[in-house]
Amino acid sequence: MRWTCQDIPDQSGRVALITGANSGLGLESARALATAGATVLMACRSSRRGEQARQQLLGSARGGLELLPMDLSDLASVTAAAETVRRDYGRLDLLLNNAGVMAPPRTLTRQGFELQFGVNHLAHMALTLQLLPLLRSQPGARVVTVTSGAQYFGRIGFDDLQGERRYDRWAAYSQSKLANVMFALELQEREAAAGGGLRSLAAHPGLARTNLQPTSIASHGSRIEALAYRLMDPLFQSAAQGALPQLYAATAPEAEPGGHYGPDQLGGMRGWPTSCRIAPAALDPAQRQRLWQRSEELLQLQNVPVAA
Template identity: 75%
Template sequence: MPWTMADSPDQSGRIALITGANSGLGLETARALASRGATVVLACRSRRRGEEARAELLPAAAAGLEVLELDLADLASVRAGAHWVRENYGRLDLLVNNAGVMAPPRMLTRDGFELQFGTNHLGHVALTAALLPLMEGRSDARVVTVTSGAQYFGRIAFDDLQSERRYDRWAAYSQSKLANVAFALELQQRLAAAGSTVASLAAHPGLARTNLQPASVAAANSKLEGLAYRLMDPLFQSAAMGALPQLYAATAPEARGGEHYGPDQWGGMRGWPTQVRIAPAALDPQIRRRLWEVSEQLVGQAVPAQAP
């Protein structure tokens, strides 16, 4: 039988923070967790959009819903957001690193990083680093990092991480998604070695209909890309279906740290959540370790992957 959110345990008493929770996969993840009793922090770049999402979710929410204005492309905003969670809750059970940008023209974050690497990867590294101490010692605490099938085409260009010499928007996106799963695996290895109570997992949605596709087309002003998406549209599943792998990683009792979940049909493009293969580069311990060290240097913050 396929797994659905109805199979997940009750989430009452748990506090979850979801980045990019105002639309797409993040909104559906928030909807599901809130309906199962979790207190959900909607971490959104735009407070207005976050409040609109909160208003949409409130009727079916079984517990609290809070909006946190947090911009992953601004490390100061990330640190301020983590401080807000510490001050207002003092604990956290679930962190879903979900937000992302996909294939825009080359732009920079506020801290000068290439936007996709800076937002999709480095922003989440910094957020995880700041929030892990609030998760240590919590029962079944989990960090779920959302990647995509683009990881399989990715390469970590250590000699040009910020695409300063050459920028290909899809190569940069694939690099950021490979970095996501590599970070999730390295985090789990370090947490386990330290005897931490926190688990790190990864998930990808397959082909899910979200605002990323139209935003990518608009940013590139590409008629050809728009046509390609229209032709592929029958292959896409809903955002609610696309969110199931990350919900499985976040809540299923049988999900384990270091595992990676995605759809079970059509080579991982759609279907019900199952354990799926990991990009070979993310399985290379040298690549993971080097990425970890470089990422800590870039964000100026060590990831405390150890029990206190």
């Protein structure tokens, strides 16, 4: 199907929160939703870069664009941002868990978690759980968690989640992206069991040009990786095209609860939004529940509210 931003239903009156909204997929998602009339809360770590992005989008926005300071590598910052949303807006219709880090050398979050597991999975889970009461109160609300094709290579290392004994940056990235899908599916299962109308979905962009690739190369200094990206460059699509699956999951009436959407060509590397396969490892309910429970325990150790 050739679904584009022009197919987004009117979003007037709706409030959307997008993490990592100052660049790449998040910026394009903010552009599309604000153009469709939504008030977009642009959750950004850097207020300077966030304001530059906001100014860039103002000319085409029918809805509002507001900055929300949030550092996903610090759970205290995530909790503060969630409180700001509750206090200042009192409603939320769409949460787009978009931001992420990819394949850095082993680095720790403020609370001591491996950066990719901490930012890509734990922080977004913490944010979602704290905003669930607002989302549940809005008809048609959705949570979209952005993953990647790396999910298909991922394995949850329950015996070494933080890579303390052995760290491989790509294995850790794949673990975090698999965790994203597992979280999205488990959230949908729990919401359905509770009889709620909130939809949880997952999406991936295929090969999209964002700041993740140059940041990964710069952080590791790998000539081989740089060469690989140059050779693959013809396969990469724009960030605007890459954002379409998550926008489809966020707004299309036909997007299914628990659905997973990605590009429709070249094995999911590029193209138009379509339903795509889920990593087999994410389809095991016992493993999803185990990850949820372990993640809850880690968040509770940091005094993060997780009551869902």
